[in-house]
Amino acid sequence: MSAQPTTRVQVAIRIRPTIKKGSHNEKVVVSQSGHNGVLVNEDTKNEKKYVYDNVFGSTASQSDVYEKIGRPMLEEAYKGFNVCLFAYGQTGSGKTHSLIGDIYDEDKKGITPRFIQDLFDEAQRRVDEDPELTIKVSFTMIEVYMEKVHDLLAPRQKGVESESLEIHEDSNRRVYVKGASVHHVLGYERAMQLLKKGNASRQTAETKMNETSSRSHAIMQISMSQEFESIDKKDLECTISLVDLAGSERQSKTESSGQSFEEAKKINHSLLMLGRALNSFSDRKNQDAFISLRESKLTRLLSESFGGNSKTWMLATVSPTLYNITETISTLDYASNALAIKNKARINKSIRDLEFRDLVKLREHLEACLTQENEALAVCNSKVEETNILIAKLKERVQTSNNVQIETELERALDERINITKKLKSVLQAKKGGSMSCFSGVCTFKVSAVGKEYFTLVVPVYDCGGPPPLLVCHTDTVWKDGDATCDVHCSEILHFPSFASGGARVTMWMGKFSDSKVSSSVVRADDGNPQLLCSQRFVVEDVSSPRTFFQEQPFYICVEGFLP
Numbered sequence: 146m147s148a149q150p151t152t153r154v155q156v157a158i159r160i161r162p163t164i165k166k167g168s169h170n171e172k173v174v175v176s177q178s179g180h181n182g183v184l185v186n187e188d189t190k191n192e193k194k195y196v197y198d199n200v201f202g203s204t205a206s207q208s209d210v211y212e213k214i215g216r217p218m219l220e221e222a223y224k225g226f227n228v229c230l231f232a233y234g235q236t237g238s239g240k241t242h243s244l245i246g247d248i249y250d251e252d253k254k255g256i257t258p259r260f261i262q263d264l265f266d267e268a269q270r271r272v273d274e275d276p277e278l279t280i281k282v283s284f285t286m287i288e289v290y291m292e293k294v295h296d297l298l299a300p301r302q303k304g305v306e307s308e309s310l311e312i313h314e315d316s317n318r319r320v321y322v323k324g325a326s327v328h329h330v331l332g333y334e335r336a337m338q339l340l341k342k343g344n345a346s347r348q349t350a351e352t353k354m355n356e357t358s359s360r361s362h363a364i365m366q367i368s369m370s371q372e373f374e375s376i377d378k379k380d381l382e383c384t385i386s387l388v389d390l391a392g393s394e395r396q397s398k399t400e401s402s403g404q405s406f407e408e409a410k411k412i413n414h415s416l417l418m419l420g421r422a423l424n425s426f427s428d429r430k431n432q433d434a435f436i437s438l439r440e441s442k443l444t445r446l447l448s449e450s451f452g453g454n455s456k457t458w459m460l461a462t463v464s465p466t467l468y469n470i471t472e473t474i475s476t477l478d479y480a481s482n483a484l485a486i487k488n489k490a491r492i493n494k495s496i497r498d499l500e501f502r503d504l505v506k507l508r509e510h511l512e513a514c515l516t517q518e519n520e521a522l523a524v525c526n527s528k529v530e531e532t533n534i535l536i537a538k539l540k541e542r543v544q545t546s547n548n549v550q551i552e553t554e555l556e557r558a559l560d561e562r563i564n565i566t567k568k569l570k571s572v573l574q575a576k577k578g579g580s581m582s583c584f585s586g587v588c589t590f591k592v593s594a595v596g597k598e599y600f601t602l603v604v605p606v607y608d609c610g611g612p613p614p615l616l617v618c619h620t621d622t623v624w625k626d627g628d629a630t631c632d633v634h635c636s637e638i639l640h641f642p643s644f645a646s647g648g649a650r651v652t653m654w655m656g657k658f659s660d661s662k663v664s665s666s667v668v669r670a671d672d673g674n675p676q677l678l679c680s681q682r683f684v685v686e687d688v689s690s691p692r693t694f695f696q697e698q699p700f701y702i703c704v705e706g707f708l709p
């Protein structure tokens with residue numbers, strides 16, 4: 146597999162303005178230094194400077210923050226990269242203010258509404274420029290509260306706790322929340338309605354530090370696809386994740402008790418796990434990071450954003466006062482760790498694009514077969530024509546003389562014609578490979594863990610007059626003494642198109658090892674779906690860790706259908 150270029154997580158700090166509360170020590174000890182520095186000045190002797198990608202002082206506007214973070218994210222999203230922004234900081238330091246703000250006030254609205262507005266404006270501009278382009282946008286919003294995942298956009302009944310959802314991984318090892326509602330959105334207004342609804346459903350409570358403190362981590366996810374009618378242009382898709390983390394807090398300061406205390410414990414635990422994962426990544430102990438990302442719901446959901454297929458931004462918010470100095474330093478250290486994390490983002494080309502390319506290749510292949518068959522047919526026809534002429538001449542001579550030699554010649558010529566006809570048939574049969582291929586599609590998957598995994602793969606076949614075929618598979622993977630063994634079994638093809646009644650064949654191979662290609666025999670559909678019973682073992686020796694093996698070994702299965 147070719148190496149992906151790495152991109153570093155972009156880290157910005159926002160220092161909030163002071164709020165007069167009277168009783169606290171409001172002495173300002175944290176300030177901006179240049180466009181990317183933070184100066185911490187607890188007393189005149191202890192001055193420390195931190196450096197990041199961007200720093201916003203207490204007078205920075207919402208628009209300043211958007212231009213430095215939101216706009217570059219939008220540009221990357223339109224190129225087809227997954228992008229993620231997460232806001233981290235002490236409770237009351239301005240995460241929700243920066244990420245969402247007041248959506249009804251032009252000056253006070255945060256990064257998310259500005260991003261969505263620009264996303265739709267840009268979509269309109271692109272569609273006006275290219276009428277063959279369709280841009281689709283969908284919106285999902287979930288929260289992690291007390292280590293449970295909830296859909297913030299699902300209808301809620303008062304007093305009834307909403308359903309807790311499971312986190313799953315698809316065959317490409319992408320994490321998703323099963324059952325979270327996906328809302329297709331046509332414009333800014335609808336997106337704002339959803340954002341407002343999701344925000345209102347979020348768990349908030351009044352604490353000593355913040356009147357409307359977010360008690361959950363909220364993840365807003367926007368999926369965007371750019372589909373072109375012309376097959377010359379590549380379809381693109383991406384996921385945009387905007388994460389408003391619950392605030393880190395010290396129980397002594399927030400004076401939480403009872404339910405609030407339990408909430409605070411869970412919040413602090415998940416943030417601690419996230420911090421450990423950041424530490425491991427910045428220390429490059431990736432093996433440990435892999436493990437810690439699975440230790441809380443939050444880190445699991447954010448796993449792609451650290452070290453994975455995403456361009457990631459972090460906005461850490463801090464208070465400038467001496468009263469909050471311990472939390473501020475902890476946030477600044479947290480953010481410094483994030484500076485060292487490198488991701489492997491790649492442009493996401495959609496499956497539809499592959500279908501088009503497969504279709505074009507198939508058409509070229511069929512046209513080449515047809516040309517070859519026509520040429521073979523023309524050669525055979527001319528030979529048959531020649532022997533017919535010879536036979537006619539010999540018959541004429543037999544009629545005029547009764548020569549034995551001529552009769553023998555005639556018999557030989559007749560035999561030759563039979564042979565040529567037989568040859569013609571076998572040439573045509575060989576060219577068709579038994580029967581004529583009518584579709585082919587290549588599916589890809591990765592194994593996610595040692596053991597058995599059952600799954601179905603969508604066969605990317607374009608225009609087969611119904612739902613695309615589904616390949617039912619399972620894998621059985623063992624990692625022993627440094628050798629990884631993976632048995633891949635294909636058992637059935639569902640939704641098999643009826644026009645391919647000549648049967649089906651599967652060919653499997655493993656990414657790096659194209660010489661590992663193996664094909665099954667052609668299995669007839671016989672009025673139903675082809676039952677394949679096709680298994681193949683792939684072995685890779687000297688694998689340093691199963692994780693390397695799983696992440697780097699895509700498997701491919703080509704499914705072909707044949708005409709009768």
Ligand SMILES: Nc1ncnc2c1ncn2[C@@H]1O[C@H](COP(=O)(O)OP(=O)(O)OP(=O)(O)O)[C@@H](O)[C@H]1O
Nearest residue numbers: 161162236237238239240241242355358359391392
């Ligand atoms: N940069 C800022 N400029 C003006 N007001 C701000 C700024 N940052 C925060 N605030 C105000 O401070 C209050 C608390 O901010 P916010 O709710 O965004 O904090 P938070 O970090 O999300 O806290 P929590 O983690 O408890 O949810 C809000 O009233 C918000 O409008």
